[in-house]
Amino acid sequence: MTEVRRAELRDVAGMAAIVNGWIDDTEWMQRDLPSAEIENSLSKGLELREIWVAGDPVQGYLSLEVEIKHIWGFYCAHPGTGVGKTLLDQAKKGRDFLSLNTHVPNKRAQQFYLREGFRPVGELDEGKPSTLVSLDGREPTGIRELRMEWHS
Numbered sequence: 001m002t003e004v005r006r007a008e009l010r011d012v013a014g015m016a017a018i019v020n021g022w023i024d025d026t027e028w029m030q031r032d033l034p035s036a037e038i039e040n041s042l043s044k045g046l047e048l049r050e051i052w053v054a055g056d057p058v059q060g061y062l063s064l065e066v067e068i069k070h071i072w073g074f075y076c077a078h079p080g081t082g083v084g085k086t087l088l089d090q091a092k093k094g095r096d097f098l099s100l101n102t103h104v105p106n107k108r109a110q111q112f113y114l115r116e117g118f119r120p121v122g123e124l125d126e127g128k129p130s131t132l133v134s135l136d137g138r139e140p141t142g143i144r145e146l147r148m149e150w151h152s
Contacts, residue, residue, distance in 0.1 A: 002083055004090045007051035007061060012042045014058030015051075018075045028105045030141045045073070052090050054083045062087040064098075071100035079108065088116055096152040101145040110146065118148040
């Protein structure tokens with residue numbers, strides 16, 4: 001089983017590499033931030049969110065805004081290996097509710113979330129991407145998102 005632990009500064013480059021790899025490998029995803037900005041955003045997130053990583057080197061991470069119980073970032077280097085389930089199980093511990101947004105075209109992620117007990121509650125209007133870095137100069141990607149919720 002993959003070890004899950006709280007993310008540290010040394011994990012940021014690995015987390016950013018996973019996100020950047022996903023963006024580059026996903027045909028329908030537009031890059032709206034340079035690679036370095038993604039790393040910068042993840043660094044800031046260490047102080048603001050509960051971030052869990054799996055593996056060393058990092059094979060996946062989950063970023064949770066504890067106050068509103070919302071998952072803002074959830075990426076795995078190799079989907080289908082159990083890393084995502086392990087991270088999500090960690091986020092569910094001691095909670096009775098979680099929410100997240102997933103891109104409408106990301107059917108594989110939606111299937112995973114459905115298996116894990118999340119249910120769709122509606123599509124979100126197009127808007128600027130959520131981030132921890134400045135929204136100045138960023139345009140909406142045009143990729144709709146689906147909000148999903150889990151209740152224990």
